[in-house]
Amino acid sequence: MFIYQKTPQYYETDQMGIIHHSNHVRWFEEARLAYMDALGIGAIIRDTDSGVVCPVLNVQVSYRKMIRLHDKIQIKVYLMQYNGFRYTFYYEICNAETDEICCDGTTALCFMTPENKPVRMKKVFPQLHQVLCDTLENERLPENRTKML
Amino acid sequence: MFIYQKTPQYYETDQMGIIHHSNHVRWFEEARLAYMDALGIGAIIRDTDSGVVCPVLNVQVSYRKMIRLHDKIQIKVYLMQYNGFRYTFYYEICNAETDEICCDGTTALCFMTPENKPVRMKKVFPQLHQVLCDTLENERLPENRTKML
Amino acid sequence: MFIYQKTPQYYETDQMGIIHHSNHVRWFEEARLAYMDALGIGAIIRDTDSGVVCPVLNVQVSYRKMIRLHDKIQIKVYLMQYNGFRYTFYYEICNAETDEICCDGTTALCFMTPENKPVRMKKVFPQLHQVLCDTLENERLPENRTKML
């Protein structure tokens, strides 16, 4: 599990006076990439010439509490599934002061070549593959999480 | 069912050369609001002094095909559920030339006061309530749609 | 001159209840690309394998009137300068009902290879070059426009 600190931004608010719901999807990505950076495997995502792209396959978001511009936010990121090709993260966006969950969700992604062929990570990037396997094994997901598909 | 024509924008692309997945959530909103405008009930959403806000409760998106900047896009919007307070739309983002489904998904929303109290639409906005009831009754959802929660 | 119709979107509003000022820059791009599509030269921008990219060199925006979600908007786009490599557009974002100018601005861009070498359009894309020359010659800029650099 990785904890990512996030300051909501003015340009992320909408006329309801809250963070617009599309930004939670962006925050998931932001926290996920910070987690992968922390694991030492972010470069494969960041570099356009890494030979790998990671399209998102599906997203699910459950909004529980509105988030406002002055809220201090923490995003907890968990690796939930990984099968050598496809991987799923689970996220909780929490109020950093009360630890209340404002939003949770999942995103499933996969490793592809820029020409849209699946990348077998174990073969092509064995070290990165091992990091994901080890991370998955040690991950303890919260039990009370929203049931996702 | 409502069909919304969408031209993908340069600022919506990402370094994979495709429309970034967070924009599909924004396109759902864009198409939904166009549908409500077409039904004559969009003003309640657009006007900040309507006495009603419509927070999103959950979002689910299934990405099937990458969308590129030169693609012509159609979004088919269906009202899927409405109980006088909470409402769910189903969306298909299609390639307008091949009619292939690139993405589908749902969003659930509800009617609230700006002070976060539920609004009983039948009582407070009976005309708008009737429009939604009639729309729901006449809606024919596609049978092969992705199973959502 | 080209007129682009724009419907403001909910996700473009901010907690002031107006369209967030960063979106005007995106609308400039949206209107500019629609103009280039109308001139028959949009594909060079839209296609990632056209051999040309068009980085923005500078942007200037003058905000005169706040824009709200229910406003009907027209964007008038003018080609202001073109020297075979670098080109500048001038924009007026107007209320479509009152024709009042809400915002005006300019963006300067240039034609580059993906490897960041200048593209001499007259030589490499003579037809497109001619379209831009002809457009520039026939363009009549509004006289009362905000003085830009």
Add this chain to the structure above:
Amino acid sequence: MFIYQKTPQYYETDQMGIIHHSNHVRWFEEARLAYMDALGIGAIIRDTDSGVVCPVLNVQVSYRKMIRLHDKIQIKVYLMQYNGFRYTFYYEICNAETDEICCDGTTALCFMTPENKPVRMKKVFPQLHQVLCDTLENERLPENRTKML
């Protein structure tokens, strides 16, 4: 002067493989608000019930170097003008490793009531006014900055 650390985000890239130019305007806002937080005066912006809104009057951005997803970025923010009502910030977006300037620009804003009346800060928020006066007096702008309007 305030230095703001920024990690570019995947959702901010475009199909050129660089940070889309509209995000620089958002980063200016992000850095400006962090500066105001550091000065202890950010709450007036963040809270929707502060009685003050701060619309942007104009923006100028000069793009010198493309920014990529793996770049480490620093934004230097300077208060450039303040007259008790209207205020202008100057920004340099720099590569944190080379200190090279990738982009610079200015934004002018003003203090208004939500009903669009100017707020005379000296009278209504004397403490905040003093902070801005003191900050302006001590600010040393870089001499080689792009000439802005």
